[in-house]
Amino acid sequence: MEISCNHNLRKQNTFGMDVSCACYVEYGSADELVMFFSEGKQFSLPRPFLHIGKGSNLLFTKDFEGTVFHSGIKFIRPAVPADNIPSISRTETVDVEVGAGTLWDDFCIWCAENSLWGPENLSGIPGETGAAAVQNIGAYGVEIQDIIKEVRCFDAVTCSVKTITKTDCHYGYRDSVFKQSAKGRYIVTSVVFTLSAGTGPRLAYGHLKAAAEKALAASGCKEFSPAMIRSVVLGIRDAKLPDPAKTGSAGSFFKNPVVPKIFYDRVEHYAKSKYGQDYEVPHFDAGSGFIKIPAAWLIDQSGWKGYREGNAGVWEKQPLVLVNATGKAAPEEIVALAGRITASVVNLFGIELTPEVEYI
Numbered sequence: 001m002e003i004s005c006n007h008n009l010r011k012q013n014t015f016g017m018d019v020s021c022a023c024y025v026e027y028g029s030a031d032e033l034v035m036f037f038s039e040g041k042q043f044s045l046p047r048p049f050l051h052i053g054k055g056s057n058l059l060f061t062k063d064f065e066g067t068v069f070h071s072g073i074k075f076i077r078p079a080v081p082a083d084n085i086p087s088i089s090r091t092e093t094v095d096v097e098v099g100a101g102t103l104w105d106d107f108c109i110w111c112a113e114n115s116l117w118g119p120e121n122l123s124g125i126p127g128e129t130g131a132a133a134v135q136n137i138g139a140y141g142v143e144i145q146d147i148i149k150e151v152r153c154f155d156a157v158t159c160s161v162k163t164i165t166k167t168d169c170h171y172g173y174r175d176s177v178f179k180q181s182a183k184g185r186y187i188v189t190s191v192v193f194t195l196s197a198g199t200g201p202r203l204a205y206g207h208l209k210a211a212a213e214k215a216l217a218a219s220g221c222k223e224f225s226p227a228m229i230r231s232v233v234l235g236i237r238d239a240k241l242p243d244p245a246k247t248g249s250a251g252s253f254f255k256n257p258v259v260p261k262i263f264y265d266r267v268e269h270y271a272k273s274k275y276g277q278d279y280e281v282p283h284f285d286a287g288s289g290f291i292k293i294p295a296a297w298l299i300d301q302s303g304w305k306g307y308r309e310g311n312a313g314v315w316e317k318q319p320l321v322l323v324n325a326t327g328k329a330a331p332e333e334i335v336a337l338a339g340r341i342t343a344s345v346v347n348l349f350g351i352e353l354t355p356e357v358e359y360i
């Protein structure tokens with residue numbers, strides 16, 4: 001376990017905010033956490049505590065006065081010997097345990113290389129595997145909960161390691177028990193996934209289906225492979241999202257609002273009077289009289305796409321993404337821009353956007 005003081009976090013948050021924490025703890029195993037907390041060593045550390053992954057869903061609004069924990073638990077461990085994976089039949093599944101500090105996309109690469117279906121639609125999402133299970137990451141019609149079997153955690157209340165079943169994770173849209181009632185109690189140490197050798201691709205998401213079919217035709221192969229779908233997903237993402245290595249952001253800044261149908265009717269009325277009666281507002285039926293409207297569409301209609309103010313901006317290819325356009329943005333600039341966008345969407349549509357990004 002390594003503990004340091006006044007640790008700079010600029011390289012540990014994808015927005016690139018130049019902030020520090022009073023104390024920083026990097027640990028390498030669940031046993032280290034158990035020992036550290038059992039011996040009461042945490043009482044000497046400044047509060048509050050915050051666990052981070054790659055900081056790709058966080059907006060640090062100022063220096064953090066407490067202690068930041070980060071996992072160095074990195075492994076990908078299939079339940080069968082690695083040599084046996086190629087001979088798994090198409091009707092079989094295999095469980096794979098992944099250390100929480102493992103980069104999520106390293107696991108996606110491993111699955112593609114081993115021709116195992118499961119996370120391919122979630123390829124390219126920044127961050128670590130532990131955080132991915134906390135966030136219930138999702139993309140192109142798939143959520144991580146679809147392939148999670150169980151999550152292993154350090155429980156700071158009992159100072160022990162416990163296994164939480166998928167049911168007890170209470171997964172929802174970008175939500176889980178780790179973000180709600182158990183926030184601050186559990187540190188995810190590893191995640192167990194159930195993968196399959198034969199389920200095939202999940203192409204319900206329109207753009208992905210068309211692009212995948214094109215790639216299959218061009219490849220001359222008879223059927224899709226996890227590696228092919230991964231490559232198609234990465235292509236779609238690259239065309240739309242900023243590369244975190246070049247432009248600071250936290251991906252989608254706002255959640256897609258789910259509103260009563262009466263709100264949607266107003267939005268539709270606005271759009272049809274502006275663009276004509278044939279215009280279709282993008283939307284999804286969320287059940288029980290509620291409709292999900294893409295926040296990107298609402299922000300675009302409010303005129304923000306490609307907007308730039310000081311060092312902060314709105315990504316020109318995807319208005320849901322706020323960016324640190326120059327690499328020098330201060331937290332206040334991002335916060336102020338997010339506030340102005342929220343206010344303008346309320347003014348135009350009466351719909352209040354809520355951040356998907358976590359303000360720290």
Ligand SMILES: Cc1cc2nc3c(=O)[nH]c(=O)nc-3n(C[C@H](O)[C@H](O)[C@H](O)COP(=O)(O)OP(=O)(O)OC[C@H]3O[C@@H](n4cnc5c(N)ncnc54)[C@H](O)[C@@H]3O)c2cc1C
Nearest residue numbers: 053054055056057126127128130131132137138188250251
């Ligand atoms: C360019 C870009 C594209 C993105 N695209 C997508 C996308 O398509 N779909 C999507 O869902 N998200 C997307 N995101 C958001 C982000 O990548 C995910 O939310 C990701 O899972 C965050 O991982 P992280 O390691 O960076 O976690 P962080 O942002 O550091 O932390 C996220 C949360 O998890 C908690 N946490 C972290 N590690 C642990 C742990 N071991 N135990 C307990 N709690 C922990 C933190 O306290 C925090 O609450 C994107 C982000 C960027 C920058």
